[in-house]
Amino acid sequence: MNIAFFSTQKYEQPFFERSFSKHPQIEVCYFEQALNEQTALLAKGFDAVCVFVNDTVNAVVIEQLAELGVGTILLRCAGFNNVDLVAAKAHNIKVLRVPAYSPEAVAEHCVALMLTLSRKTHKAYNRVREDNFDLNGLLGFNLHGKTVGIIGCGKIGLALCKILNGFGAHILVCDPYATPDDYTITDLDSLLTQSDIISLHCPLNEHTHHLINDDAFNKMKPGVMLINTSRGALLNSKACINALKTKKLGYLGLDVYEQESELFFKNHSDEINQDDIFSRLVSFKNVLVTGHQGFFTQEALTEIANTTLQNAQEINQGKQLTNEVL
Template sequence: MNIAFFSTQKYELPFFEQSTRDHRDIKITYFEQALSEQTAILANGFDAICIFVNDTVNATVIEQLASQGINTILLRCAGFNNVDLPAAKAHNLKVLRVPAYSPEAVAEHCIALMLTLSRKTHKAYNRVREDNFDLNGLLGFNLHNKTVGIVGCGKIGLALCNILNGFGANVLVCDPYAQPGNYTITDIDTLLSQSDVISLHCPLTEQTHHLINDEAFSKMKTGVMLINTSRGALLNSKACISALKTKKLGYLGLDVYEQESELFFKNHSDEINQDDIFSRLVSFKNVLVTGHQGFFTQEALTEIANTTLLNALEVNEGRPLTNEVL
């Protein structure tokens, strides 16, 4: 199987090269370019493509891929909302993903965002480097005894529940498929109204698009902390800005952003940011943004590479497909 690997980052190469070292029947060609209508031609002559979260796989791209002989789409991530599944089905393209590479990695990143925002360690770090040891403006709060609402209790949400139980937090969960555990299962309105901290861990669907909007903010406590490490479009960014301005939203931690495909995973330090909404968001002192690095651990990258290789081998050898989306 010859695989065209799009949106290649140099940090991925050692993990995929190690994973494929003993499999001569799998050949990967790495492209730095993201997959799009303009770059799909690069896949000509390959059997499969391997893509990440911000590659564009719409109906036009899929039609072009199919005409070039592509029969498989390998996602090296869990989410697949960037793939037009009906179009893939119409062209008989297999779609496989990495369903769970390290739930703990993302859950621990959530905790890092929570603690950084609540204890203001990022501000303290900068102060101390300038010999400023003044504590004024750094007052934080305990996670112990706070109510933390988790929207979506899959593997990542469950991992976060386990960590929060160690902090002594009161954990609420809203998920139609949640099983009983060391948390309280409740409805979304109750979670929004009772939580001091809210963390989002649900997939992006038509039902969850802009789940957090003006109406949702109106139900929340004043000064609530909101964390999103799932998909950017779960939040209405303009609604977040309004909530920050009125102080309804006291803390915002983001590892994802609705229009991140134009920003994340690239160095734009020598450019002028053209995204006015993003610029406004990061201008607030109580907003912390990381560039989709929640998954970014050695353990997660190893699992991503190994599972992607497994998916490729199963297709290549005609075996049952463990991680098939379509």
Template structure:
């Protein structure tokens, strides 16, 4: 199987090259370009494309891939909201994903955002480097005894529950498929009203698009902390700005952003940022944004490479597809 690997980053290649040693029947050609209608032609003569979260796999792209003879879409991530599944089915393209690589990696990043926002360690770091040891403005709060609401309790949500329980937090979970655990299962409105911290871990769909909007903020406590490491479009960015300005939202930690495909995974330091909403968000002192690095650990990248190539091998060998979306 020959794979066209889009949105290739140099940090990924060592992990995939190492994993390739176990699959002599698979070859990879790396393309730095994102998969778009304009770049789909690069997949000519390949059996499959391998894509990441911000690649575009819509109707126009899938139709081109089908004409080019591509038979499979390999996602090296868990989410598949960027793939037009009905069109892929119509053109008989298999779609496979990596359903879980390191849930702990993302869960631990959530806690890092929570603690950094609360204890202001990022600000303290800069102060100390300038010989400023003043504690004024750095007052934080304990996670112990706080109520943390987790929306979506899959493997990442469960990993976060375990960590927060260790801190002594009271954990609320809203998930129609949640099973009893070390948390209290509740409805969304109750979670929004009672939580001191809210963390999002649900997939992006028509039902969850802009799940956090003006109406949701109105139900929250004043000064609430919101963390999103799932998908950017779960949160209405304009509503976030309003909530920050009114101080309803006391802290905001983002590892994802609704329009991140134009920004993340690239160095724009020599450019003028044209995204006014993003620029406004980062202007708030109580906002912390990281560039979709929640997954970014050695363990996670190793697992992503291994499972992606296992998926490709199952396709090539005509075996049962363990991680098939379509």
């Protein structure tokens, strides 16, 4: 079995090499290029492609892959909103994913965003480096006793609940599949109106696209904190800017962004940013953005590599597919 890896980063390649090198029946070729309509031809001669969150796997790309003889799409991530599943089914292409690499990694990063915003440690760090020990402007607040609303309570959401329970927060959960636990299950409107902090952990689909919009912000408390470590398009970015300008949104922590495929995972430090919406977002002093690094731990990358190998082996050996999306 030959696999073409797209959007390969230097930091992840050693983890995959460590896993795949023990299985010579599976050959791997790494491409730095993202998969899209212009680069799909690189998959010629391969049985499968391995893609990440910002690769383009639309109907046109899938048709190209099918013509090249590619029969499998291996996602080295949990989300699959970037794959046209209808087109994949029409071309009899299997789609597999890594459903849970390290829920704790994303949950811990989520709390890191919360604490950084609430205690302003990023600002304190810069001050102290300039011998400025003035505390004015650094006043924070406790997570203890705050109401935190979690929208989507899968494995990452549950991991976040456990951490926040340790802080003594009161947790509200909105998820149709949630079962009773150390949190209160409620509807979306109640969560929006009651929460001091809101964290998004739901998949991106036609029902959740721009879930947080002007109407949602109107229901929130003044000065609410919003955290998104899930998918960028859950938020309407323009609505976020309006909420920041009116101070309805007091803190915004993002590890994902609606148009991140043009920005994230690359060094643009010598370029002029052409994304006016992103530039406006990061201009607010109460906004903290990280470049989709919530998953980025040694444990998570090891699990991603091992599960991707397992998925490839099951395809190669004709076994039942554990992590099949389609």
